[in-house]
Amino acid sequence: VLDEMKGLRRGHLTIAAASTANYFVPRLIAAFCKRHQGVSVTLEVTNREELLNLLAINAMDLAIMGQPPTSEPIAHPFMDNPLVIIAPPDHPLAGERNIPLSQLSGECFVMREKGSGTRGAAERFFAEHGVALRAAQQMHSSEAIKQAVEAGMGLGVLSMHTLEMELLLNRLVVLDVEGFPIRRHWYVVYPRGKRFSQVGQAFLDFTLQEAPHVLRAPPLTTGRDTSPALETP
Numbered sequence: 001v002l003d004e005m006k007g008l009r010r011g012h013l014t015i016a017a018a019s020t021a022n023y024f025v026p027r028l029i030a031a032f033c034k035r036h037q038g039v040s041v042t043l044e045v046t047n048r049e050e051l052l053n054l055l056a057i058n059a060m061d062l063a064i065m066g067q068p069p070t071s072e073p074i075a076h077p078f079m080d081n082p083l084v085i086i087a088p089p090d091h092p093l094a095g096e097r098n099i100p101l102s103q104l105s106g107e108c109f110v111m112r113e114k115g116s117g118t119r120g121a122a123e124r125f126f127a128e129h130g131v132a133l134r135a136a137q138q139m140h141s142s143e144a145i146k147q148a149v150e151a152g153m154g155l156g157v158l159s160m161h162t163l164e165m166e167l168l169l170n171r172l173v174v175l176d177v178e179g180f181p182i183r184r185h186w187y188v189v190y191p192r193g194k195r196f197s198q199v200g201q202a203f204l205d206f207t208l209q210e211a212p213h214v215l216r217a218p219p220l221t222t223g224r225d226t227s228p229a230l231e232t233p
């Protein structure tokens with residue numbers, strides 16, 4: 001009880017997060033460490049496929065990812081993760097309303113690498129809707145994709161969480177495409193039967209209770225009424 005009031009005085013926390021979660025997990029950790037001042041933290045940032053490998057060998061206290069495996073682990077959703085299509089502001093489709101999906105088949109896309117959860121979700125979505133994409137370019141990070149799209153290399157599919165600055169500065173715009181945003185969630189994940197350290201348990205509880213307050217939604221500049229606001233599930 002005393003520990004709860006004063007926060008944990010010691011302990012080490014290892015978090016493995018999907019590279020897209022890079023854009024908010026440090027803020028969550030910062031808020032947690034403010035409450036538990038004796039805790040030290042290691043954050044691994046990698047893509048979904050690597051996270052699955054790390055989970056399989058129980059190599060961290062908790063994983064944060066956009067699409068947990070359907071089998072073994074326990075996964076709690078704690079925040080929305082909408083995927084949107086981005087373009088440079090001078091793109092011919094920028095400002096168009098209700099762009100039909102079919103109109104994208106001629107466009108060039110800059111996609112994340114294989115093994116990325118973002119890419120997997122986008123590929124599933126387009127396949128389900130019968131749209132064949134020209135994914136000529138591949139890049140291993142959201143940062144690289146944003147720069148490539150800004151520079152006119154093509155369109156991109158990214159999580160809203162990665163776009164705060166670029167939307168604010170009007171360097172990128174979100175296209176109003178039929179069926180978008182793709183609605184997903186962020187999950188905190190651990191192997192079934194996991195034995196938590198005190199600090200691991202505290203971070204799990206903190207994430208589920210506090211994430212919505214600590215992580216405010218990025219501003220939305222899509223110019224539409226039905227914006228893909230970030231909400232808790």
Ligand code: PGA
Binds near residue numbers: 018065066119
């Ligand atoms: P990623 O993100 O694309 O960085 O692997 C995980 C996800 O959104 O599923």
